[in-house]
Amino acid sequence: MSHRLLICVDWFDPGTRAGGPIRSCVNLIKLLHNDVKFSVLTGDRDLGAKECYSRVRCGAWNNWNSQATVWYAARRQHVTGAFLNACRRVQPETIYLNGMFSLFGAIVPLLSHRMLSDTTRVVIAPRGMLKESALSMKRWKKAPWLTFLRISGIAGRVVFHATSEQEAAEVRGLFGTSATIRVVPNIPCLPVEKMNDSQKVPGKLRLSFAGRVHPVKNLLYLLRLLKTVTCECWLNVIGPIEDVAYYQACQEEIAGLPRNVTVKFSGAVTNEDALWLVANSDLMVLPTVGENFGHAIFEALSLGIPVLVSDQTSWRDLEQERAGWDLNLSQPDQFRAVLERMGQMSREEFQLWRSGAHQRSIRFFKENDLKPAYLELLLRHNAANEPSCDLIDTENE
Numbered sequence: 520m521s522h523r524l525l526i527c528v529d530w531f532d533p534g535t536r537a538g539g540p541i542r543s544c545v546n547l548i549k550l551l552h553n554d555v556k557f558s559v560l561t562g563d564r565d566l567g568a569k570e571c572y573s574r575v576r577c578g579a580w581n582n583w584n585s586q587a588t589v590w591y592a593a594r595r596q597h598v599t600g601a602f603l604n605a606c607r608r609v610q611p612e613t614i615y616l617n618g619m620f621s622l623f624g625a626i627v628p629l630l631s632h633r634m635l636s637d638t639t640r641v642v643i644a645p646r647g648m649l650k651e652s653a654l655s656m657k658r659w660k661k662a663p664w665l666t667f668l669r670i671s672g673i674a675g676r677v678v679f680h681a682t683s684e685q686e687a688a689e690v691r692g693l694f695g696t697s698a699t700i701r702v703v704p705n706i707p708c709l710p711v712e713k714m715n716d717s718q719k720v721p722g723k724l725r726l727s728f729a730g731r732v733h734p735v736k737n738l739l740y741l742l743r744l745l746k747t748v749t750c751e752c753w754l755n756v757i758g759p760i761e762d763v764a765y766y767q768a769c770q771e772e773i774a775g776l777p778r779n780v781t782v783k784f785s786g787a788v789t790n791e792d793a794l795w796l797v798a799n800s801d802l803m804v805l806p807t808v809g810e811n812f813g814h815a816i817f818e819a820l821s822l823g824i825p826v827l828v829s830d831q832t833s834w835r836d837l838e839q840e841r842a843g844w845d846l847n848l849s850q851p852d853q854f855r856a857v858l859e860r861m862g863q864m865s866r867e868e869f870q871l872w873r874s875g876a877h878q879r880s881i882r883f884f885k886e887n888d889l890k891p892a893y894l895e896l897l898l899r900h901n902a903a904n905e906p907s908c909d910l911i912d913t914e915n916e
Contacts, residue, residue, distance in 0.1 A: 523612050575591050615680075647686070674698060709821070730758045824873070825841075
């Protein structure tokens, strides 16, 4: 019988607005579904949506692509014990939690640890939420919870899934050197086999920004850079408006842009449409304050689109590979110089950068044998001495 694994995550397919966490879980299931029996406990609507998903049976278990069973639970079901009910039904050997501060995706399951015994492995993926830039937002609410996890001993009974050595250091900084941490990179999409033909025109620049309209993604920083761009420039913002006040500030900045700059908001679109929009740009720009992995960055590279990002991601030394640029946010003149250079770049030179971006994504898969790494992370038989927990109540739902 396949190893039984329960994923707890706030949003899942067909949701799109939450971005990376959805893609991480979807790609995990696609990678391991022949080896692991997956069940997913998630919400019944997309991030910020008022209506339930229309293409699934909400409030019930669904067959997802014959690769997993998914319970799109209503809020009242979460409140009345969806996690424990899911555990009784699934009898998971591993519970995989996504995020640190989700009420139903992390807090409730972790607080249920006293009802669990010692045979089920509990793995928690911080998903970038332990970065200082993330903790600085609503610190008054996050700090007490992290302190409780530490002093209660809960943090010592789980395995932390860090997707980079930097994230592992963040975990150790908060929970000590005794924390059990496994470093396994995120699972991105596969690079395209053949890139689209380049449409780059010297003196013109098509930019894409793939991310939520939120201070963390730093769209306002990019808009301010565009005030001085001399070439004819189009920017397509691909992602949901999560922070309305921030969006309004962006609109005010757009109103002051010169005539040679055009900005369009495509909003929340499917992942397939987002990929198509990025593929039809010359440069994907994401001056993010901090990323755990940066699926949008990798997806641009996988399409052969160079990226201009901050140095607050795991994607570093891009320029030496002609894949893009990773720059310090305190030096906006460097960002402007790249935009000017890209604007004037010839189609022939641009093709070299496209090839470099594509090769960078291919190298990621060559350097990371992800399937055995994830099996070792999630299946307890490879870590017999690590702390774990298990649900005592085995009553069927």
